[in-house]
Amino acid sequence: MVVRNDDRETWQTLENLAAPAFRTVSVTQPGLVHAMNAGLATVETDILAITDDDAAPHADWLERIVATFATSPAIGAVGGRDVLYVNGVLQDGRASIVGRVPALGRHVGNHHLGFGAARDVDALKGVNGAYRTAALRPIGFDRRLRGKGAQVYWELSLGIALRRAGWRLVYDPQILVDHFTAPRFDEDQRHGFNPIAMSNLAYNEAIVRLEHLSPAKRSAYVAWAMLVGTRAVPGLAQRLRFARVEGATAGKKYRAALAGLRDAVLDTLRPPAARP
Numbered sequence: 141m142v143v144r145n146d147d148r149e150t151w152q153t154l155e156n157l158a159a160p161a162f163r164t165v166s167v168t169q170p171g172l173v174h175a176m177n178a179g180l181a182t183v184e185t186d187i188l189a190i191t192d193d194d195a196a197p198h199a200d201w202l203e204r205i206v207a208t209f210a211t212s213p214a215i216g217a218v219g220g221r222d223v224l225y226v227n228g229v230l231q232d233g234r235a236s237i238v239g240r241v242p243a244l245g246r247h248v249g250n251h252h253l254g255f256g257a258a259r260d261v262d263a264l265k266g267v268n269g270a271y272r273t274a275a276l277r278p279i280g281f282d283r284r285l286r287g288k289g290a291q292v293y294w295e296l297s298l299g300i301a302l303r304r305a306g307w308r309l310v311y312d313p314q315i316l317v318d319h320f321t322a323p324r325f326d327e328d329q330r331h332g333f334n335p336i337a338m339s340n341l342a343y344n345e346a347i348v349r350l351e352h353l354s355p356a357k358r359s360a361y362v363a364w365a366m367l368v369g370t371r372a373v374p375g376l377a378q379r380l381r382f383a384r385v386e387g388a389t390a391g392k393k394y395r396a397a398l399a400g401l402r403d404a405v406l407d408t409l410r411p412p413a414a415r416p
Contacts, residue, residue, distance in 0.1 A: 220315025
């Protein structure tokens with residue numbers, strides 16, 4: 141268990157436990173990535189399973205994960221569906237396309253809506269994923285990602301890196317966790333607009349995707365991100381689309397997204413030794 145050194149409530153709770161069944165690791169730097177890397181450094185098992193503090197894995201979660209890994213040594217990561225509740229309301233539905241990251245355009249999540257047979261994907265969702273330690277150690281969790289808390293898109297970065305290293309990622313909708321979305325305690329809130337969070341979101345997505353593209357495709361991706369974008373990270377078309385509903389906020393989102401995209405492009409162009 142990884143705990144921030146200034147998280148007094150958690151440390152007090154641990155002290156009150158008669159016989160903790162787990163080891164604890166202290167971390168001083170903010171952000172999920174630093175915490176996970178600190179935990180990874182101490183892992184001695186062949187498989188590292190990850191879920192969130194607002195999720196509850198089903199009773200057969202680990203059993204199904206281990207069984208899937210056993211089907212092939214080429215599988216580097218295994219994940220499944222999160223049964224998602226937002227404000228207590230089940231987000232129901234079905235989606236056949238899950239965890240896809242095209243070279244250009246919008247990547248597709250839908251991990252909470254997947255159904256059917258297990259299949260290979262490009263990325264898993266952080267709330268429900270497990271990784272073969274031998275695949276994970278050489279890559280680690282991406283320290284470039286911005287944010288003081290969630291550091292959004294860490295799983296996208298990891299999925300792309302694992303795939304490029306030759307590992308398979310398997311999504312099985314029968315591997316289940318119940319996911320009750322909880323508030324985040326940093327600028328990256330799930331609802332509402334924060335310019336820092338929007339800039340971080342745009343930066344994280346772009347830095348992850350740009351580094352794996354050819355120069356020509358990088359240019360195409362930047363043009364798409366600036367002119368089209370997505371609802372989460374708006375380009376010009378999305379700004380105009382939501383201007384009537386969001387008013388001035390649509391423009392603020394667009395400017396924050398452009399700032400994050402700009403920084404990602406500049407960092408991608410720098411030699412690795414000169415990157416922050």
